[in-house]
Amino acid sequence: MLLDSAINRKIEETSARTDSNLRSLAKTISWRIVGTIDTMLISYWITGEMSMALSIGSVEVVSKMILYYLHERVWANVKTRK
Numbered sequence: 578m579l580l581d582s583a584i585n586r587k588i589e590e591t592s593a594r595t596d597s598n599l600r601s602l603a604k605t606i607s608w609r610i611v612g613t614i615d616t617m618l619i620s621y622w623i624t625g626e627m628s629m630a631l632s633i634g635s636v637e638v639v640s641k642m643i644l645y646y647l648h649e650r651v652w653a654n655v656k657t658r659k
Contacts, residue, residue, distance in 0.1 A: 601649040605642050613638040 596604075613634045621630035 596649065596653050598650075601646060601653065604649065605646045608645060609638050609642045612641060 616637050617630045617634035620633040621627060624630060
């Protein structure tokens with residue numbers, strides 16, 4: 578019973594601290610930098626062409642930033658079961 582109360586209190590505290598829009602945006606940008614560098618390196622490794630790698634990376638960075646931000650906002654609004 579005591580452990581159950583502590584767990585429920587922790588869940589309530591955690592669910593009360595949702596990420597703000599600004600925090601989600603900052604996480605989106607930092608993750609995309611890492612992801613885009615990875616995409617460019619893989620693209621260069623496969624194609625052997627720097628211009629192709631940069632082209633693929635530039636398209637990918639915009640589309641994935643939008644998708645990640647939307648994904649973060651959906652998860653920030655998911656309610657946990659009490």
